[in-house]
Amino acid sequence: MDARVENYIRRGRFYVDGWLRSEAAQVVVALTERQRSLGIAGGIAEIGVHHGKLFILLYLLAQASEKAVAIDLFEDQHLNIDNSGSGDLAKFRRNLERHADNKRLVLHQGNSMDLTGAILTRLADGPLRFVSVDGGHTAEIAAHDVATAESAIAEGGIIIVDDVFNEQWPGVGDGVRRYFERRPNLVPFAIGANKTYFCRPSHRDIYHDAAAAAASTATATEFLGQPVAFLQFLRPGLKDRVAESSAWRHLRTTPIGLPLRWAWHTGRTLRRGLSRNEDF
Template sequence: MTATQLETALKDVWINIQGWVGSRVPHVLKLIREIQLEDNVVGDIVEIGVHHGKLFFLMASTARPNEKCIAIDLFDDQEKNLDHSGKGSLSMFNQHLDSYFSHLKRQVTAISADSMSFTPATIRQRLKSSGVRLFSVDGGHTVKHVINDMALAQEMIVPGGVILLDDFLGPHWPSVSEGFFEYMRVANRRLAPFLIFQNKLFLTTYSEHPQLLAKFRKLIDRDLMHEVHTNKWRYAQIGEHTVLCFA
């Protein structure tokens, strides 16, 4: 796929796929891809909580040819969608895959499953993946789902990989923020947050955090000079971790 064809496909995603993604998240994904390419961070792309695939296809569009893209959702088993966060549909997902991303079919796998049925001990085998470089956590929004799904992501992420947690500090789903802080207290052993941007919290691995944060800051200085020195951006602390925040 040429760069122009990719831009067209991304526009199609934006206009035609229903979902919940901040308007500037695609730009942040491009910056993360740039840093991971430079640092030779290799791994698969995974999302828990796909709905119709809006964020999933944006992430998958950054995949390199040998990287798998794995979409996990209850899809048509909505009885287990306990808090009614979105409503996955495998047929909508497959339609979008056919219409806009047929070139990715070889790389994409959709898994219909309750993420609560996975454990840190079984996830690797269930996904048939040796490691993940981009992992979106956007499934069930209860405290228990967030703790479970963050623990799964922690197990799979490669050094320098990035996890996106949706609805962090958003007013609609306070349970996500509660779940995140509880996860940090009881289960975190290797993740560190580095960015809060458009309703999402971005985390990386502990040892790579300082370098990733510094590189990300340099890229926003390069791309967003006009706003970076306004009060829209500031550094904050989450526990011991320094985080760039945009509001």
């Protein structure tokens, strides 16, 4: 994994307001690497960038020749009818420049309901490799944004839709189902960490396996009449996170680290003894 990508996932993204679990970030990385191995190229885009949390990751994963299209209402928040986000152009630019650069950035400020696949393709200088849909959360807007993304992706392209199963935003799932009543050339292949992943039927099995490999476990289920992987992730506890940190590896055998290790193990032994169901 590229050092800038790893640094952003581990540290940088926590300084950007938005919604991106580390598990979803790992899946995006795994899918991008699979696309690279298949020779799939094209720009990236996000409808509804907010302050750039996911967009920055997609930008860092893109090649120098791939445009990155950011679509948001930004300062036109009076058009944000469901208050599902709060795009801020100044904060977005500042975050992007802090964690990446803006050399390949293409900004499109406006209502995504006025956007078409042809316009999106033109903004990206060709079909797109990866599109995130996280704009308005009404059924009408979600259905329209998925349609726009579907008509703009390349063969082998991937669409991520946020909040499809989020009970706070039932309009998103409703909109996705409405769109699929048209029987598009698109299928879901994975669900996990509040993201739902779609691609062309030709690449479903390949991406299904790549996403499943990035998860702790993957359960076979169905969505929209198609087989998908339900991705589950085991989050390490505090002890495991500390043990894996570079700071602790340097500290553990020092005069500071040794008594800390003794205190931890002694405390664990005492806790185990006190928790036994025995008669005294």
